[in-house]
Structure formats: structure tokens, C-alpha cells
Amino acid sequence: MKRLTEWDPSDKKFWEHKGKRIATRNLWISTIALHLAFCIWxxxxxxTINLPKVGFTYTTDQMFTLTAIPALVGAVLRMFYSIAITYLGGRTWTVISxxxxxxxxxxxxIAIQNTNTPFITMAILSALCGVGGANFASSMANIGPYFPKEKQGTALGINGGIGNLGVSMVQLVAPIAIGIPLFGTxxxxxxxxxxxxxxxxxxxQNGALIWVLPLIxxxxxxxxxMNNLPSPKVSLVEQAQVFKGKHMYLITILYIMSFGSFIGYSAAFPLLINKEFPEVNALQLAFLGPLLGASFRTVGGYLADKMGGAIVTFASVITMMIATAGVVYFVGESKSFVGxxxxxxxxxxxxxxxxxSIFRMIPIIFGPKETPAAIGFSAAIGAFGGFFIPKLFGWSFQYSGGPQPALYVFISYYFLCSIILWIYYARPNAEMKC
Structure with a gap:
């Protein structure tokens, strides 16, 4: 598909006769590509669950590190990926990435078939998987402009939500694939x-190789x-204006709370089950968490379109505080896996x-020239949650023998986010009601 010469989704006639069809096609192709990127990420x-059981001698901390490194690399690269869209176009960059x-x-x-593979080699391959996490920023920055503002929350919810389902997909499909001689010898x-x-x-090896053909x-x-939109090339100087206001940093703090928690818990959840409840087969259940989180991202975008992004996000973070406190209780003296x-x-x-819901807030808070940078920066820093959450759990087990200290840190952070949301975005007289 060539670069589009005109694009104005706010024009209702253009949208109904031409724009909607093109936007929908680009949305679904982008969504599938992002889904596969999350599988790799x-x-x-x-x-990591099976490495010790087949002869690898990595420590518990090293295994938590292997799950954390992709998030670190994805976080670092996200800012560059969101900017690349404005210069190369959504179609071009989706293909390359x-x-x-x-x-x-x-x-x-190849490497996982040899139990003598050094940890540094596995760490490098883990870092390369992190590139998949960077795709999120470019994909979201690309899809938003295809849709009218009143539909962007739902569109971004679909793109991000089904994209995020890649986490659940890899945790569901890979364990099945590694259990059968899928490619023979x-x-x-x-x-x-x-x-x-x-x-x-x-x-x-099947857990990695099954994704090659779908990626091709x-x-x-x-x-x-896909198409490249006829968007003007916004200079780095123009995009950098977003960093002059406090809302860039406030939104980033909030995005760490939402996406950072999702990707961090997704990475750590299987190992956490394995450590706290070794009698439970972690790989049979771990995929359900990311499945719920990714599925309800679309719901968050829809609710934000109807009720406002800030109030939906505020209710969500209060719920997260309560649920995390519940986790603390059920890994304590009660020791209940069900709870x-x-x-x-x-x-x-x-x-x-x-x-x-947070992604619905961003286009309202920032202008069209600043939004790609705002998405890129907040998504980049938010992805660091995928690194710090597994590492905090690893530290917590190392120094206290359990996950409780890490969970107390998360509760404190959620409380900070609830204050920011209420003061700046959710209350009736908020500075930036959205």
C-alpha cells in the first residue's frame, strides 16, 4: 500500500466513505504484529521454569534476571521506536520491527538445546527479545491518528489489549509446544x-521456533x-516541548503503575507461583493473569471513552491497592493458593x-505534535516496571525469604498514583480534567 495523500478522520463524510475501512484494516494488521511482538518479548x-529441570545450572536470581532483561531493553528502545514512526511511517516501521x-x-x-550455554549468551538473547517490547510504542503512536478522537480510546484499547494478549499466548502455547515433537528431529x-x-x-526449542513462521x-x-499516513514530519525539537510540562512526568508515573505492573507481574508470576506454591504447576495457570489483564485493556479504553479516562484509572488503582494487600495476606500465615x-x-x-484508560487520557492532555513523544516516553519508562518488579521479587526472596517486602513497595506506589490521579485529573475541579 502506498502512502496516503489525504487523511482527516474528523471529517464524518470522509470517515464513513473511506477512512473507516482503511483505519480498521491498519488496526487489525498492527494488532496481530504487536501480539506476536509481545510473544517474543x-x-x-x-x-526459565524448565531450565534447571533439564540441566542448566543458573541460580534463582539469574533466572529472574532473564525474565527482567527484555523489559529493560524494551523500555530503553520505546522512545526511539515511537519517533521512528513519524519519520518512516507506520507501514514501513511495522515491517522492519x-x-x-x-x-x-x-x-x-539453537542456544537452549545446549545446557552448557553460558549465562551471558542467554542474557544477550534475552536482551534481543526486548526489542519486541519496543514495538508497543511505535504501534500505539501509529494507530491513534487513524481514528477520530472519540474513537481513539477504543481503537488503542483493541491494539494494546490484543497486543498484550501475546503475553498470555506465549504462556499458554509455548508449554504445549515444548511437550511434543512438533518439528520431529x-x-x-x-x-x-x-x-x-x-x-x-x-x-x-519449540517454545521459540514456533513463532518464526507467523512473524514472516x-x-x-x-x-x-498497511499504509503510511500523510502526517507532517514533526521535528525532535517540537516533540521535546512535551518535557517542559509536569503532566509528562505525572502521566509517566501513572503508566508505570498500569503497564509496568502488567508486564512486570506477567514476567514474574510463573516463578512466583513456583517459589511460593511449588506443589502447583505454574505453567498451567500463569497465562490466565496476562489473559485477563490484556482482555480488560480494551474494556478500559471503552469505559474511558464513555466515562472519562481519569475516573476509570482512579477506580482501577484503588482496586490494585486492595488486591495487592490481599496477596500479602494469602502468602502469609494463611498460605492459601486459592486466595x-x-x-x-x-x-x-x-x-x-x-x-x-490511561491511553485515552494522553491525547486529551497533550497536543497532536506532542502526543507521539508523550506516548513514547511514558511507554518507555512504564516498561521499566517489567524489569524492576521481577528484580524486586528476586531481592525480596534473597533477603527476606518471601515476596512481602516487594508487595509493600507496590502498595505504596499505588497509593502515590491514586493521589496524583485525584488531584490533577479526576476530581471535579482538577487542573486537567480528562
């Missing part, structure tokens, strides 16, 4: 999984099916709604 949340993800998928498929033989109940063969296919579809699991599901659900 969070691959290590699944892979999707093709890049084939490299870590193949690399992990063509792409490598099995590894011996050592369990108390008995040994069995698994194919860890969606790259081709994006090349032929622990229900509280975490509520935490994922509320965080997903906040993910969608």
Missing part, C-alpha cells in the same frame, strides 16, 4: 526433563496491507483496565 517467562524479531526466536531455539532433538514423578522428553507471514501482510490466585487475577484485571 515475554518468551523467557516460560522458558517485525522482521527483526525473527533473530532472537531462531537464536534461542528436523530442528533438534529432545531434552530430558527430570521430575520427582518421573522423567520425560521435552523440546524446549505478518511481515508480508503488513507490507502489502493468592484470586487476588492476583483481580490485580491483573484492574491493571488491564488502567492500561486502556
Amino acid at each position: 515475554q518468551m523467557w517467562s516460560v522458558m 517485525t522482521i527483526i524479531l525473527i533473530i532472537p526466536a531462531i537464536g534461542i531455539g 528436523l530442528l533438534g532433538g529432545p531434552q530430558l526433563l527430570v521430575l520427582e514423578s518421573g522423567n520425560q522428553n521435552i523440546w524446549l 507471514l505478518i511481515s508480508i501482510v503488513a507490507f502489502f496491507g 493468592f490466585f484470586i487476588m492476583f487475577m483481580i490485580l491483573f484485571l484492574a491493571g488491564g483496565i488502567a492500561n486502556g
